[in-house]
Amino acid sequence: MAKIAYYPGCALNERSSHLDRSARDATLRLGFELDELDTWTCCGAVPPVSEERVMNLIAPSRILKDVRDSGRDTLITICDFCYNTLKRTNYSIKSDEITRKRVNAFLADDTPERDYLEKDDSLWVDYEGEVKVIHLMEYLRDELGYDKITENLKRSLRGLKIAPYYGCVMLRPQNEIQLDDPENPAIIEDFITALDAQPVKYPYRTECCGSYLSVSSPDASTRLCYRILTSARKNGADAIVVSCPLCFYNLDSRQKAISEAYSDFKPVPIFYFTQLLSVALGVKFGRQGFEKHNVDVTPVLDKIGSSTGKEDEV
Amino acid sequence: MSEKMGLAPPKSPPIRLTREIVNAGFKQRVDELSGQHSDACYQCGNCSSGCPLAQEMDILPSRVMRLVQLGQSDDIFNSETIWICASCFQCTVRCPKGIDIQAVMDAVRQIAMDEGIDHFGPDQISPELAAEVPQPGLVGVYRKLAT
Numbered sequence: 001m002a003k004i005a006y007y008p009g010c011a012l013n014e015r016s017s018h019l020d021r022s023a024r025d026a027t028l029r030l031g032f033e034l035d036e037l038d039t040w041t042c043c044g045a046v047p048p049v050s051e052e053r054v055m056n057l058i059a060p061s062r063i064l065k066d067v068r069d070s071g072r073d074t075l076i077t078i079c080d081f082c083y084n085t086l087k088r089t090n091y092s093i094k095s096d097e098i099t100r101k102r103v104n105a106f107l108a109d110d111t112p113e114r115d116y117l118e119k120d121d122s123l124w125v126d127y128e129g130e131v132k133v134i135h136l137m138e139y140l141r142d143e144l145g146y147d148k149i150t151e152n153l154k155r156s157l158r159g160l161k162i163a164p165y166y167g168c169v170m171l172r173p174q175n176e177i178q179l180d181d182p183e184n185p186a187i188i189e190d191f192i193t194a195l196d197a198q199p200v201k202y203p204y205r206t207e208c209c210g211s212y213l214s215v216s217s218p219d220a221s222t223r224l225c226y227r228i229l230t231s232a233r234k235n236g237a238d239a240i241v242v243s244c245p246l247c248f249y250n251l252d253s254r255q256k257a258i259s260e261a262y263s264d265f266k267p268v269p270i271f272y273f274t275q276l277l278s279v280a281l282g283v284k285f286g287r288q289g290f291e292k293h294n295v296d297v298t299p300v301l302d303k304i305g306s307s308t309g310k311e312d313e314v
Numbered sequence: 315m316s317e318k319m320g321l322a323p324p325k326s327p328p329i330r331l332t333r334e335i336v337n338a339g340f341k342q343r344v345d346e347l348s349g350q351h352s353d354a355c356y357q358c359g360n361c362s363s364g365c366p367l368a369q370e371m372d373i374l375p376s377r378v379m380r381l382v383q384l385g386q387s388d389d390i391f392n393s394e395t396i397w398i399c400a401s402c403f404q405c406t407v408r409c410p411k412g413i414d415i416q417a418v419m420d421a422v423r424q425i426a427m428d429e430g431i432d433h434f435g436p437d438q439i440s441p442e443l444a445a446e447v448p449q450p451g452l453v454g455v456y457r458k459l460a461t
Binding site for chain 2 (some may be wrong): 002009010014015016017042044045046050051052054056070074079081082167168169172173174180183206207208211212213214215216217220223224244245246248249253
């Protein structure tokens with residue numbers, strides 16, 4: 001079975017472990033394995049605010065260099081923040097000579113001092129952005145092919161109307177990310193179609209959910225989430241699908257505050273794309289971590305047909 | 315966050331421009347940090363009309379751009395806008411002049427923080443929230459809004 005280097009990131013390692021587990025379950029059933037890096041650190045969540053803050057580039061660069069040094073050229077991430085940070089760091093190392101030199105100077109300097117690692121006497125080779133950072137959904141679309149998913153479906157999601165939610169950092173800034181059109185993307189819609197469900201078109205799919213403002217200005221985030229959720233609901237969505245742990249948190253947990261503030265609000269269940277994928281591929285509902293959801297997902301699960309194949313632990 | 319909901323006030327007190335303030339180097343510093351050319355902005359307002367957080371702001375992103383051009387750092391530092399911006403890159407994607415407006419916002423935030431203005435400290439988060447927000451939110455907020 002093909003093994004691909006995988007960077008989970010801190011959210012998937014702990015608070016969003018259901019995203020991690022459903023991704024691992026689903027990819028095994030699709031014939032490849034997410035091979036978690038032996039050592040990794042937090043990537044820093046956001047790229048540095050300016051090129052003067054070189055230190056913020058060091059953590060993601062070290063992760064990328066470790067992947068290259070292990071002889072691999074592709075790194076899969078799922079969290080949109082990790083994806084954005086790693087990919088943009090790689091982009092600036094690749095395209096900007098000064099950044100490349102600065103980062104490598106720091107990396108070369110700090111390696112011997114990390115005494116918890118074995119002493120490495122091999123020749124130093126500058127990291128020049130050789131690793132390709134890809135999102136799991138990008139891998140499914142470009143490397144595996146969405147038709148491979150359709151071939152392996154074990155449960156039917158037919159008739160389910162699902163609204164894709166892209167959020168901000170998965171697509172933007174476009175010149176560095178180049179995953180899809182930043183204003184009119186189709187990658188999640190095509191994914192939903194591949195699962196035999198029906199994608200819902202609605203205007204707020206690429207609008208920000210408030211991101212980290214849910215910590216500093218929660219009310220602002222609540223209002224943004226209300227707009228997104230009601231728009232999806234008005235256009236007939238049974239559920240919303242996301243890939244980012246923070247989008248999930250905002251859209252899912254904010255619904256409590258939204259219900260208190262807006263009397264007309266009806267809850268909308270939120271799913272990670274990997275949860276729908278692994279459910280469609282026949283993995284048990286019990287392995288999806290639905291108990292971590294704030295909004296009840298049973299109305300959606302009731303609409304999903306029973307598995308045609310044998311359900312197994314993975 | 316501003317007390318009032320709804321659109322930002324259309325009128326602000328007049329700005330008194332002096333050669334000293336305009337030439338004090340604020341714009342140059344912003345351009346240097348962001349790698350952008352803020353003079354390219356011709357005030358079309360596309361950033362403000364697309365900004366999902368415009369309703370929460372006291373001055374709109376396009377006005378921040380104008381104030382940067384005129385070196386009015388105090389007006390920017392005294393506003394809530396730079397701390398409400400969630401760095402979602404909508405403005406960056408839509409700017410017809412190709413200015414990375416998000417980078418300009420980041421630069422302004424960094425200058426404010428270098429001058430000792432922090433917006434959000436570790437004591438301002440409730441323990442319940444800290445225990446449940448996914449880590450990108452926690453790391454992101456302190457990287458963007460505090461030194």
